[in-house]
Amino acid sequence: MKDKxxxxxxxxxxxxxxxxxxxxxxxxxxxxxxxxxxSRFLNNYPVVLCILAGLIQGLFEEGGRYLAFSKVxxxxxxxxxxxxxGLGHGGVEFLxxxxxxxxxxxxxxxxxxxxxxxxxxxxxxxxxSVLIFSAVINERKRYLFEGVKFLVSRKxxxxxxxx
Numbered sequence: 442m443k444d445k446x447x448x449x450x451x452x453x454x455x456x457x458x459x460x461x462x463x464x465x466x467x468x469x470x471x472x473x474x475x476x477x478x479x480s481r482f483l484n485n486y487p488v489v490l491c492i493l494a495g496l497i498q499g500l501f502e503e504g505g506r507y508l509a510f511s512k513v514x515x516x517x518x519x520x521x522x523x524x525x526x527g528l529g530h531g532g533v534e535f536l537x538x539x540x541x542x543x544x545x546x547x548x549x550x551x552x553x554x555x556x557x558x559x560x561x562x563x564x565x566x567x568x569x570s571v572l573i574f575s576a577v578i579n580e581r582k583r584y585l586f587e588g589v590k591f592l593v594s595r596k597x598x599x600x601x602x603x604x
Contacts, residue, residue, distance in 0.1 A: 449522045450508050453529025453570070461534065462506035465498050503586075506530070506573040515577075523574030524567060531566025535559050 473480050483490040506526070508586070514522055542555050576584035 445517060445522075446498040446525065449514055449517065449525035450529035452533075453531075454533045455529075456505040456509045456526075456553065457502075457530045457533045458507075461498070461502050461530075463538070465501035468501075469497055470496055500529075503569065503573060506570060508575050510577040518578060520571065520574065521573040522580050526574070527567030527570030530570055531563045534566060535563045 472493070474484055479536055483493065510523070510527065514526065539556070572584050572587055576582060
């Protein structure tokens, strides 16, 4: 029998790795890096690129959560399942981002800001997991789009801050 405490964490990690990183990033890389009209357009209009990247990431992350809760974790109906899943999903993203930040040439002062942002986003990942879990348990599919809307606006805001 699957351990009800560890299994949701593992599912969260695997979902983020397979769907959030590999699948969505492969699609984004195809759209941006191949030399074709779409990539030229997106590279000339970075705001559109940021919105599209947020939309793709949001759809894949929230879709991955939905599949995880409705198919893999469907027999686990306690809300702690969503929290444990969120720990795995958000935790692997947090660790990955911190590792990338540490290996880049960022100044130490920027690292403190990055850590603060990452902790807030880690909390948001757990909150999105609870939201999508609620959508599955209560059969409210409109909740699925709330996380996607946030991720799209986050990518757009990041671009506007860097401009």
